[in-house]
Amino acid sequence: MxxxxxxxxxxxxxxxxxxxxxxxxxxxxxxxxxxxxxxxxxxxxxxxxxxxxxxxxxxxxxxxxxxxxxxxxxxxxxxxxxxxxxxxxxxxxxxxxxxxxxxxxxxxxxxxxxxxxxxxxxxxxxxxxxxxNDPVPRARGSGQDTLHLLSVGSVIPRKGFDVLVGALAPLASLPWRLTIAGDLTRDPAAAAKLRTDITHYGLSDRIAVLGAVPSQQLATLYDRADLFVLASSFEGYGMAYAEALAHGLPVIGTTGGAIPETIPPDAGLLVPAGDIAALTEALRRTITDSALRLRLSVAALAAARRLPxxxxxxxxxxxxxxxxx
Structure with a gap:
């Protein structure tokens, strides 16, 4: 700016x-x-x-x-x-x-x-x-049977990583892995809780927590992702959501704050903030339905063209x- x-x-x-x-x-x-x-x-x-x-x-x-x-x-x-x-x-x-x-x-x-x-x-x-928003290429995806989920945001309570890990726990039988990219230093207690939750649910081999990453590495993460998910309780705008749209990624998020203004209904599945069961169901639907992911991806690219x-x-x-x- x-x-x-x-x-x-x-x-x-x-x-x-x-x-x-x-x-x-x-x-x-x-x-x-x-x-x-x-x-x-x-x-x-x-x-x-x-x-x-x-x-x-x-x-x-x-x-x-x-x-x-x-x-x-x-x-x-x-x-x-x-x-x-x-x-x-x-x-x-x-x-x-x-x-x-x-x-x-x-x-x-x-x-x-x-x-x-x-x-x-x-x-x-x-x-x-x-x-x-800067123009970016459409994400190529992982090209694998195991879907690559991406979540981007500072590890603070408002970003809902505890909700996300809890929602993924019942889906351990499905083919997915999650990468979390975001600053781990802003709230050490939240960062510690995230690692504890991952261990508690036995997901250490499924979830990678990278901390803050350089912009070039972040661009690579978006490019190799198949699905974007972020369980924020509130966003004043939601830049990571907008970046996901720009890459043509299907989006799973919440209805907190301005998120519904950023993610149109046809480009993502939004659930009430803090609702672990609803988030689990949205993840289940999207992970198991390739046709749904494609529809969301096409709508995401269309929505990205309307962003400023x-x-x-x-x-x-x-x-x-x-x-x-």
Missing amino acids: IAEIERLGWHVELVDVGEGFPWPSEAIRSTARARLLTVPAGCPLIIDGLALGVLPEVAAELAGHHPLLALVHHPLALEMDLSTEQADILRRSEHSALAAVAQVVVTSPATARIIATDYGVSADRITVARPG TWPQSGEIFASALARLA
Whole structure:
């Protein structure tokens, strides 16, 4: 997105506000404030929601000197594995922070509705800029009798890898193997639980957990896959789902958040988030029915042609910046 904005004439400088968001230490909060306040007055500021949502006082302070734009991928309080108290803290904090900004860019209509309804942001301040997609070749598949399933996402509770492993367990008699590609460092507890679940169900020889992989290796994984599956409880957009469509892969996912807006009904099978039995049945149908996989694949390619390109997304984002400036 930065490259597209710069192509349209904007000069972008990155400001590192530190790590540990959305639960930064007081030292990181202080550092973030100091670095943001060094930006010359009047210069538009785009602040990622992961940081902005927990810096409401800083947002209010900056708003007196800068046009502010919040980039919200999904509301912080909708992350899984939060206590009720933690979710309430994040919801109140992000509500206050968004009240201070002039414009909000979100990645899907679903997130726009949440921001408007639950966070009090007026529609005239919201711009939907879905992530862009690069043209890619259609996946060639594994070419084997044993289907190669691919799941891509950071190993955090919201991505539902525990649900996925539980759903695959009853299907051990079917010919499949699963590769999971995604950062294992963001939530060490979730990563440990994933490995424990795989061992518990006796699937260590069927499921490979690779961690984060380079883009070239990820492209190879998509190319060699026969089926994409991700059991997220919520997605503000779902870039991995969109990448799967672009490769023409049949998709199995959930109805959480913006996923149904990304995956048309004819391109994938979507089940309620957290419903292990329903996910098992969707996997069973798709693994055992080659004709179904072909129909989903053809529809996925058609859906991919309707996804925005990066230049199109960049123009939408730049329009929000123009209103901000």
